[in-house]
Every structure is written in C-alpha cells, then in structure tokens.
Amino acid sequence: MYRLSRRLFLAALATLAVATTSPSWAADKLKVVTTFTILGDMARNVGGEHIALTTLVGPDGDAHVYEPTPADARALAQADLVIVNGLGFEGWIDRLVKASGYKGPVVVASNGISALKAEEDHGHDQSHAKTHAEKGKDDHHGEPDPHAWQDLANGRLYVANIARALAAADPAHADDYRRRAAAYDSELAALAREIRNRLDAVPSDRRKVITSHDAFQYFGRAYGIDFHAPVGLSTESEPSAGEVAALVRQMRDEGIRALFVENITDPRLIQQLAREASAVIGGTLYSDSLSGPTGPAPTYLDMFRHNVSEIAKAFAS
Numbered sequence: 001m002y003r004l005s006r007r008l009f010l011a012a013l014a015t016l017a018v019a020t021t022s023p024s025w026a027a028d029k030l031k032v033v034t035t036f037t038i039l040g041d042m043a044r045n046v047g048g049e050h051i052a053l054t055t056l057v058g059p060d061g062d063a064h065v066y067e068p069t070p071a072d073a074r075a076l077a078q079a080d081l082v083i084v085n086g087l088g089f090e091g092w093i094d095r096l097v098k099a100s101g102y103k104g105p106v107v108v109a110s111n112g113i114s115a116l117k118a119e120e121d122h123g124h125d126q127s128h129a130k131t132h133a134e135k136g137k138d139d140h141h142g143e144p145d146p147h148a149w150q151d152l153a154n155g156r157l158y159v160a161n162i163a164r165a166l167a168a169a170d171p172a173h174a175d176d177y178r179r180r181a182a183a184y185d186s187e188l189a190a191l192a193r194e195i196r197n198r199l200d201a202v203p204s205d206r207r208k209v210i211t212s213h214d215a216f217q218y219f220g221r222a223y224g225i226d227f228h229a230p231v232g233l234s235t236e237s238e239p240s241a242g243e244v245a246a247l248v249r250q251m252r253d254e255g256i257r258a259l260f261v262e263n264i265t266d267p268r269l270i271q272q273l274a275r276e277a278s279a280v281i282g283g284t285l286y287s288d289s290l291s292g293p294t295g296p297a298p299t300y301l302d303m304f305r306h307n308v309s310e311i312a313k314a315f316a317s
C-alpha cells in the first residue's frame, strides 16, 4: 500500500515537474544548479547518478553578459545546492538568488585558487593612453580575473570544492562523491602532464597567441604561453581603433601567427585583425563555455584537449 502510493506520488511529482518547470527534477536526487557548462560538467563527473543537474548558461553561452530567465529563478527555488564560479564572473547571480528565494548553500568553486588580477600583462597596455573619463567605464584593472578554470591545477581545486559541497549536502552518498572525485582528479592530473609535455617542445619566441577576450591568462601562466586580446576580461567591453591598431602592429613586429576566435564571442574583431595583419585564423578556442554534445569540446577535459591541439597546430605552422 505504502509502496504504491509513494510511486503514485512520485509519478504525480514528475508530471508536475515536466508540466510546470523546464528542469525535470527527479524527486529522489540532489537538485544541483550550476551557473555555466564547465561547472556543470564537473558536477556531473562528481555527482553522477545521484544528482539532478541544471546549468543556467548553456553550451557556447556567454556568462559575462547573461540575462537570467524566469525558468532560472524557478530552478534555483527548487535547488538543494547552487554552485558558482565566483571572482565576479556571474555578475547577475546574487540578484537571481535573491529573486528566487533560494536559501541553501551557494558554493564558490574557485575558493582557494590564487587569483590573477586584471592588471597583469595581457596586451592591452594601450588602455593606459585612454582619457580618465574613458577609463572609468570599461577599466577592469585590479579586479580578479575570473577565468581560473583555464588552468587544470585550478580545475582540480574546483572539483575538490564541488565534491566537498555534494558530500555535505547529501551525506548518504558522500563516499561515492569522494570516490568519483578522486578518479576524475587523476584524469585531470594526467591531462595536465600531457599538455606540459606537448607544449614544452615549442620554442619560446613562438609562444604567443591572440584571442578575442582575456580568458586565457591562467592558461598562459600554467603552460608558459603569452596570450593577447583586443578585449579585456569581460566580453562587455569593446576595444578602441587605437587598441586594435596597436595589436596589429604587435602581431607584425613579433611575428604572431597563432590567432583564434572564441566559441562565445563575435568573430568579426579577430577576422579584422587577421585581415589587417595578413594572418590566418587558426580555429576556435573554447574559453568560457563548452560546446554542445556533438561539438569538439563537450566536456572540460575535451575543451583542454581541443584548445591545446589547436594551439599546438598553430605554433607548428
């Protein structure tokens, strides 16, 4: 009798969930919301079948300029756990949490990483030439760089933070979360070694890459590559004609041949740079978001494999 009514109850819940909200929560799973695809993939790796996952900014989406929807607020309202990147990446998340009425834990996946600042060298020195008034608007100097996931060592910290949070929220499956996190961590560590081996062979004067926005400072620091971008840390800003011209000069002067568009940004600026510097675009790097399941970077591990292989190809050409 109890079994039957419980089953009916679950069926009713499932119908309700499908009918009234976009995420189809399974009633017996830990309901986890992540803000963007990279965190979603990490949570799926650690949580496995024990979690029901909703990711707010989907494949190829840009979390810098995302505008939350009513469905996002509903997902948060029903969640047991919310996982965010932090470091100012999701400028909209605090308002969304408040609006949704969510009262549970908000886990900052980047907790404990050593954050880079926007003022580190990343090739838009020309911004110093701007007037004070111009600078006030799009100047991000001194702010933390949020793209910490682009260093696998940081990714391993993210995974440890996520595993701890899942275990605390769902103690019945804590051992499983720890076991899965340990297995995933070994994969991340192995890939980091592989990348270092692969890129170590590149001569130092070739280790220069142009991308759309400053998403690869952590990657650059970890793997010894110098990234330059016409746009700063957030895709919100736009470069001046002077900044673009300076980057074209730098490309010519330093013979920079590795030029990439990003999956989340408008390619036109990079196409313009390629034209003006007579350079060829090497392909697409995945910066702030994974691809969909049929694309070249559907997982965090795939994203690194793809980006490194594209960059290595451009260095070899």
Ligand SMILES: [Zn+2]
Pocket (backbone or CB within 6 Å): 064, 147, 213, 214, 215, 233, 234, 235, 287, 288
């Ligand atoms: Zn970004």
